Amino acid sequence: MAELLIGGERTAAKSGEEIPVVNPANEETLESVPKAGPEDVDAAVAAAKAAFEEWSRTDADERASLMREGIARIKGEQKELARLLVQENGKPFAEAMGEISHFLHGMSYYADLASKIQGSYTELPSALGRSYGMVIKRPVGVCAAITPFNFPLTLLGTKIGPALAAGNTVVAKPAETTPLATLRVAQLMQEAGLPAGVLNVVTGGAEAGEALAGHPGVRRVAFTGSTGVGRRIMELAGPQFKRVTVELGGSDPVIICPDADVESAVRGVTIGRFFNAGQACLAAKRVYVFEEVYDQFMESLLKRVARYELGDGLEKAEKPKVRMGPMHTDRYRQQISDQLQDAVDKGAKVACGGGFPDGRGYFFEPTVVEDAPHGSRLATEEVFGPVLPVWRVSGMDEAIRLANDSPYGLGSSIWTQNVKWVHRAAQEIEAGMTWVNQLHYGYDELPFGGVKQSGIGREHGQEAIEYYVESKAVVVGGLD
Structure with missing residues (x-):
């Protein structure tokens, strides 16, 4: 059985329950994964919060270097990952290889942007004394990445790429039917040197997803999925004024x-x-x-x-x-x-x-x-x-x-x-x-998202970074 990844440790769900992962081409069970519940989500968020203190202060070039080490490790296993994607999702092998290439490209794009997040400087009026102002960019904190079954890795990359580059930590929740490739990618990134707790993965269904979206320790929620579920995500995240993007259905x-x-x-x-x-x-x-x-x-x-x-x-x-x-x-x-x-x-x-x-x-x-x-x-x-x-x-x-x-x-x-x-x-x-x-x-180079019932917010592009940072104004006085 595959296991959750929480705080650098692989573990079963606290309930002991499991979910079968079925190959849609032959209807046979591939493996089972833990059915995470609120207690597991609590543990994952706590691990991400503990890791955030150090990761957010890590030099941007070092964050980028660690991301690239993970990218290289994943690239070395892309054929094995593609086979896993085919078995849990159903797509042809060539399409699975294309998805992994897209994931690697996107992660590389955001690793390159890690050291290029910019603030600003401005002279201020002297009515209260000579001073100047700065706008600095600070990571938001623990981020939730909730992904669907159709492109498990590509859509994971569009969330964890900008989150990690900006200095945030992540709890990822893949679709309950396609968790295996996500778990393997997270494990590979950790083996490549990503600190424990920076990227955590909980598997499960709606109970785990809702617990994550509504968790008071999560400050940013990125979701891709159906319009109906996206509406529910916003209901859960809205009362706590979380930073939310939802990329939903299309026609x-x-x-x-x-x-x-x-x-x-x-x-x-x-x-x-x-x-x-x-x-x-x-x-x-x-x-x-x-x-x-x-x-x-x-x-x-x-x-x-x-x-x-x-x-x-x-x-x-x-x-x-x-x-x-x-x-x-x-x-x-x-x-x-x-x-x-x-x-x-x-x-x-x-x-x-x-x-x-x-x-x-x-x-x-x-x-x-x-x-x-x-x-x-x-x-x-x-x-x-x-x-x-x-x-x-x-x-x-x-x-x-x-x-x-x-x-x-x-x-x-x-x-x-x-x-x-x-x-x-x-x-x-x-x-x-x-x-x-x-x-x-x-x-990856252009903002991606919809209007009307296709969602709010944007992923991809430099614009995506802005959803993972807070702009803080700083006034420096006493210059006379």
Whole structure:
């Protein structure tokens, strides 16, 4: 059985209870992990708080050096970590390797920023005597990093990277179904020299997550997950005025214009929708195609989707096939099946896919849908699986209107060479990000987050550091 990591020690949950970790490709139990409760969270927060006193005073270059030692140790085991990700999450091996590369890049980015956190200096009016002011940046304290199942390591890195660089300590709580890679990464960082208690990991379900988000010893909460759970996190953290960011669900619109490189757009949409079996908040989820190129787009799209082959992520797919793994749980698979059925009942046409293949594993065929009513669940809800609805639009006004007809606002994209249309998309689409002629991808160098029900706050970029520091004003007088 895997164990919690608290204060540098590996330990079982105080209750003695365990949670099975199931491989979604074959429905077999891989391992079990402790089911942490409030007492375990108390212990982890206490360990992080004790470690904070020394870690927050550690020289920035030394913090960066220790982070890089951990990064190197993780890089040395990336293939083993990728296999672990495949088994607990279900994604293909190549995608798991890509996730670890993204994690390593992000952690390196923040290690580089550790010594570049800047304050300011200003001359002050002399009414009370000659003086000057400074703004200094101080770490906030113990931070909670609560991550979902779909990208366990990438989303861990976006939280612990800026937290550690800024001098904070962390208690991480991975999804109860994908804790193994997170536990291993934390162990590797500690083995590389990260002081005990700086990074702690508790495993478990909602009880542990709620205890962590509401814990009085936690000053910063970073959460990625569903909108419903994000709302609950804010309810728990709000009364204590914690620093909170929540990156939540999305229903990203994609606009395909008449002058688009249609083949490039199809490739971007296909990868953007069916990567990780469609289980991504940031993904192409609603496609609006100008009628002039609709038929060409659909013909190419269906050919490309036909190349996908369902299977275990550790098995290599033969070209020209593309491997797509299972959905993470049967519950998620049933949810998108219900969303699809709702659209069909209201008149939508399934152009391909739509079924459960025979055999074990939580597989769902890659699916393309036409003519779904915009009031159907495929348009109004987040679709967290491999189902792609496509609509025909008459022009840019209709495309933007429909793109904004959603409670979500995470990502968006437009495929065109027309600078006026690019400008309209950038200015008018209600989303935290807009890509032009590119796949939806969260770059570590740019702020990442949503508007509306897709969350508040930003991760990635230099902006993320600001959520892990407090700006303190200092006045120095007595200079006469």
